[in-house]
Amino acid sequence: MYRETEIVKDFTATGEGGDMIINVGPQHPATHGVLHLVITLNGETIKKVEPHLGYIHRSIEKMCESLSYRQFIYVTSRMDYLSAHINNHACALCVEKGLQVEIPERAKVIRVLMDELTRIASHELWWGAMAMDLGAFTPFFHAFRERETINDIMEETCGARLTMNYMVPGGVMQDIHPNFQKRVKDFLQLYKRKIHEYDELVTGNVIFQNRMKGVGILSAEDAISYGCTGPVARGSAVSCDVRKVYPYEIYDKLEFDEILETGCDSFARYLIRIREMNQSIRIIEQLIDNIPTGDFQAKTKAVLKLPKGEFYTRVETARGELGVYIVSEGGTTPYRIKFRSPGFSNLSVLDKIARGGKIGDLIAMMGTLDLVIPDIDR
């Protein structure tokens, strides 16, 4: 009935002309999740990389069809669990667009603060994990030192450390904790004191640069054609930051730069994320002393009903553009939801950038794509 994938079950199998076929994953420490890659090699040169997905597919889109507009937001935390806040934010925005609810200023500022903290936490985890893939174990502990501080802030205000479920249609679930501002300021101080270590440990390292520069070249046209977004596309000088291009919430009133690099290689993608963290710090600094007083949630009905129609929102997660497409028939549950996840498109480019490269560089390329597997599988 279906045309099937040909998974190589014989691990010593050879392809055409003596090519070697290697399975990486689904259980492999460098794929950071259950990603299965079938790699065709000629000597050490990669001829083809074929991703096999579905090991953690939970059919979130189908599940959402039977959940109400308040309930489905909680499921989306489990997609890209490293930017759970931003996923929730996208869904809340989409529902608000349908309901035409204007949310209070205070809620907007809290949402943006949480988004940027999430972005820093996500990039820090990426930085530690990527350095670990390349064989440097120490950066992981440095990254987690700062990341834990953010997680503590999240825990205090949202009640959870990973899947926060803090954004609800109309605002945020509860007001920020009285300690919130003080703890965020403490974090900013800690971050500024420690950020130079990141460059000293990894960025300036000669071995690291040799492994990253000129590896995994992605041209700007390919980046757009393959639908790459986020740091992956910006590393090829494609301007695609949704916060700048299609501003949502209060991003159009904030001062921050869209980071672009022209290197097109793994090192450019690495630099983007490191410099993006500084921009997030800039945003947090602008807002942390200026949280307006007032309500943290707009008044909405207990049972939400979206009018008949289609609603699309996009936000910038730590990995790129997340789109939420809701088709409503006027009922209490969505007729169809599609999540356009950034990881899915970013993964599709892996075959393109890996071809012709060396097998040893594959992990470096995958590291800078910043793949989160539940986001790809949904």
Added chain:
Amino acid sequence: MTIEELKIKLTELQPSVTYEEGGEFININVGAADLLSFMQQLRKDSSLFFDYLFCLTCLDWKTHLTMVYHLTSTQYRHNMVVKVKLDRGNPEIETVSHIWRTAEFHEREVYEMFGVNFLNHPDLRLLILPDGWEGKNPLRKDFEDPVNMIKL
């Protein structure tokens, strides 16, 4: 281009298109036979230049299927939605994966989840579903799986 300007330009390109009201983007219905030439014009025309397909999906309306293409231009920043109605019994449509490479993966997902057959697709195989899958297409509305599905 604004929505009005786009409408004029698009009607010039393909007189048979119809517009759908509502939504923030301009919605266009195209016949399945005209899709490929229409999409190629959208990508190549220098004043339209829709070079980024940011969302590709399918809707099951129980009587028919609808393919939905969300397009944007990274140069002009205008957006549009192209919709194609498909027969539910034997859905077939030309692939757009050689125009926008991102469609390759998205079409494979639609192929297994909705059963749409993409003609001339370079590599139309199962992507997410396990090998040996013999059930129906999971995202269709009549899909029932008594073993693995939890009724919510």
